[in-house]
Amino acid sequence: MKLSLGFSPCPNDTFIFDALVHQKIDTEGLEFDLYLEDVEALNQRALAGELDITKLSYHAYAHLIDKYVLLNAGSALGKNCGPLLIAKKKLTKDEIEAARIAIPGKYTTANFLLSLAYPNATNKDEMLFSDIESAILDGSVDAGLIIHENRFTYEAKGLVKQIDLGEFWETTTELPIPLGGIVVNRRLPLEIQLKFDRVLTRSVAFALEQPEQTLDYVSNYAQEMDPKVMMQHIQLYVNHFTKALGDEGKAAVSALFKMANDRLDIPLAEAEIFLPEVRLS
Numbered sequence: 001m002k003l004s005l006g007f008s009p010c011p012n013d014t015f016i017f018d019a020l021v022h023q024k025i026d027t028e029g030l031e032f033d034l035y036l037e038d039v040e041a042l043n044q045r046a047l048a049g050e051l052d053i054t055k056l057s058y059h060a061y062a063h064l065i066d067k068y069v070l071l072n073a074g075s076a077l078g079k080n081c082g083p084l085l086i087a088k089k090k091l092t093k094d095e096i097e098a099a100r101i102a103i104p105g106k107y108t109t110a111n112f113l114l115s116l117a118y119p120n121a122t123n124k125d126e127m128l129f130s131d132i133e134s135a136i137l138d139g140s141v142d143a144g145l146i147i148h149e150n151r152f153t154y155e156a157k158g159l160v161k162q163i164d165l166g167e168f169w170e171t172t173t174e175l176p177i178p179l180g181g182i183v184v185n186r187r188l189p190l191e192i193q194l195k196f197d198r199v200l201t202r203s204v205a206f207a208l209e210q211p212e213q214t215l216d217y218v219s220n221y222a223q224e225m226d227p228k229v230m231m232q233h234i235q236l237y238v239n240h241f242t243k244a245l246g247d248e249g250k251a252a253v254s255a256l257f258k259m260a261n262d263r264l265d266i267p268l269a270e271a272e273i274f275l276p277e278v279r280l281s
Contacts, residue, residue, distance in 0.1 A: 001192065006035040006042045006054035007182075009221035010148050011230050012076055012237035013055060018214040020203035027199050030192075036221070038128060039180060040105025047107070052185050053196060057105070058178045058253060059112035062260040066269035067186060069193065070245075070253070072277050073201040074182030077241040077249055082166015082177045083110035084151055086159045087143040088136060096162060097121045099142035104129035109179050110145050112256075113165040115264060116172075133157055147179075149225060149233045175252040176241065184275070197275055204243050250274055 007013040019025045021034065035042070035051065043060035045051050049067055061068065083104075091099065097120040103111045105126055114121065125141055132144035133154055143162065146154060154161070169177045182200060184193045207214050211234075222230050241249045253273065260266040 019206035060107035068183035102144035
């Protein structure tokens with residue numbers, strides 16, 4: 001069976017999907033049409049219902065619970081890994097709320113967290129995450145919300161952190177921050193949903209146990225990235241929650257959705273969020 005599969009070209013995603021894509025593990029007969037795109041582009045594809053399986057921002061998933069179910073494997077979730085709000089100089093709360101802020105997409109979890117921390121900061125420009133630092137430096141925007149590897153590069157460019165939104169979340173909830181997960185379309189039979197979850201669990205385990213075997217694939221999509229930054233990126237976003245959400249991971253996701261409903265008035269569909277856990281066979 002061939003399934004459409006979307007994930008980002010960022011190192012953490014290519015790292016965990018390498019073994020699956022290149023059949024280094026048992027894929028149980030599944031084959032894939034791949035879509036490697038920025039996470040906000042994948043969010044938009046999911047909102048249009050285009051993909052069978054995709055990486056998705058948890059903010060976007062709050063709008064899509066009726067269409068997709070969350071896998072146990074593949075999530076980017078942890079501590080000290082949240083998005084950062086940065087600018088050329090330190091800004092006051094009033095200045096942040098009045099600022100023109102670059103965001104990496106309306107449906108990103110980064111924008112969700114910004115809306116929680118600064119509900120009055122509504123002057124936002126959507127742009128590709130990799131363009132945000134330059135937009136601040138050239139004065140196109142007053143501040144920017146950075147994700148991915150940019151958290152390792154902004155200081156060298158003379159930019160200043162305003163708030164770590166991961167720390168904001170962790171202080172507020174005492175839970176790890178759920179950034180993105182892998183979801184499967186509910187139109188697929190449960191048997192296929194569970195099969196893919198098993199396959200992805202194997203792929204994540206392969207990457208964690210034999211990281212050197214993934215480097216060619218990861219490097220192919222991170223050609224301009226410093227190798228040290230590439231490995232920092234992977235270590236930051238791939239951890240035990242990526243292998244399996246577990247009770248703590250599920251509690252964090254549930255807390256995010258409760259805040260989405262309570263504070264941002266996002267209506268939540270009455271459907272089971274999490275795919276039943278599966279054992280590898």
